[in-house]
Amino acid sequence: MTDNNPRLTSGASVSARSLRDRWLAYLANHHWVARESLRGLFQVWLASAMTWLVIGIALALPTILYLILSNASNLSGDWHGKPRISVYLQSTVSVAEGQAFARQLGSQAGDVSSLEYISPAAALAEFTERSGFGDVLQTLDRNPLPAVIVIEPMSRQAAQLQLLIAKLELEPEVESVSFDLVWLERLFAILSLAERFVIALGGFLALGVLLVIGNTIRLAIENRRAEIEVVKLVGGTDSFVRRPFLYLGFWYGLGGALSAWVLVGLSLMFLAAPVEMLLASYQGDFAVSGLGFGESLLLLAIGGGLGILGATLAVGRHLSRIEPS
């Protein structure tokens, strides 16, 4: 019944439309303010470019360090020289016994990925060839080198490796076991230290970006003091007055992040070739990875977010002090 009442339905539709109108007008104002503040930045493009570059450098530095770090942990992650355990056998163990022992170790599935038995004679031949001390060795009356079983373990986790080493050391045929675990542990320790360092540095530089944007916004507020007063006089709300400055901060931050992105790209282009050449001399091919799509978006989001935050801080401090008089 009420549906058929024209006054009720039209009344409802009018109020719904006016709410919708107000919402559309609000969006239109956001759109307008966003566009105008960006246009204002391009009108003084040289000053804007300087600010963008300052922010860009501050953001690029931790980004580059982050990339170095993520490349380094990639590198240690798929280290082609997988950990190797060298098991030195007692000199009393004969070649046949040693080969039997190696077969026995190899059959222990789960611990050992692959192994190689190197007899004392083979070891001596390799040493003579590699070291250049062949002449000295010739003078010895017997081969001083023990037989070695080189094991590539399944696991690369330190705890499991230590367990495997302890087990090997208990075998009667084994003289000693050597494994360069300390080296790997140090690398991981250095990487986690570097990670902390990048986070701390990133924090400091983010603070710097906030201050740069805050100060720039403060100047913009001073420059537009008359406008703020008039807007407040004709009934502009605090959020209306604040809006252009928040957008300004956002554009500063986003532009800064974009220039950081370009700077990072240029630095990588500059560094990638020598780094890849260096690494190629150690192992197989390795490609320096730059910022992925997600990481690029994150960088832009951080820039824009810092911009809005810096502007909010500046606006909160300075805008309330400007009242028409």
Added chain:
Amino acid sequence: MIRFDQVSKRYAEGREALSRVNFEIPDGEMAFLTGHSGAGKSTLLKLIIVMERASQGQVFVQGTNLNRVSRRQIPAIRRDIGVVFQNHQLLFDRTVYDNVALPLTIAGYQPREVGRRVRAALAKVSLSNKEKQFPIALSGGEQQRVGIARAVVNKPSLLLADEPTGNLDPGLSEEIMNLFVQFNQVGVTVLIASHDLGLISQMNRRQLRLHEGRLMEDRPASLTVGSDDGQ
């Protein structure tokens, strides 16, 4: 409706700008606020748009007690009051159109509606051909008319003016005053602070005279329209 109830305003430095002022201006009336500079005219207008707060007493505008208005509510109060300032308070980096459009943008009107209303307001003050110009290119009288267009564009129920003819020659002053009369004729309550006594007496409206912060005289409009002397 404006009502002042025992209103005093003392500034921080100790100067008393208004003391125990009482008056009421009903809806639809047009009144003048007179007195020498420093008599408290500007302070009184500032109390109405909450640029200042009363030290004592109560100010009511459209039934709202302004003493009870929080900082957040001030913009809504100001949107329903059109104000014409002596120094125009125009933005010189915006066109005439954008200056007049400002209150509508703030109030959240759609661009199409803004255009319609701005053109109507500019037509009302005979500046339709100047909408794309910047205020600096206009004469003093034209700037004042832009200020008036901005004050009325949002169709406020109350229009205040602080020395709107302050720097204008007599001919232009009369033109401006006639604009205010026209707004009053369509129901807008108008309160004009002015020391242009000659012009005011011609207008034959209610006069509130302030002297050193006190309301010395509240003279109603004379019964005979046009009799501007011998009172």
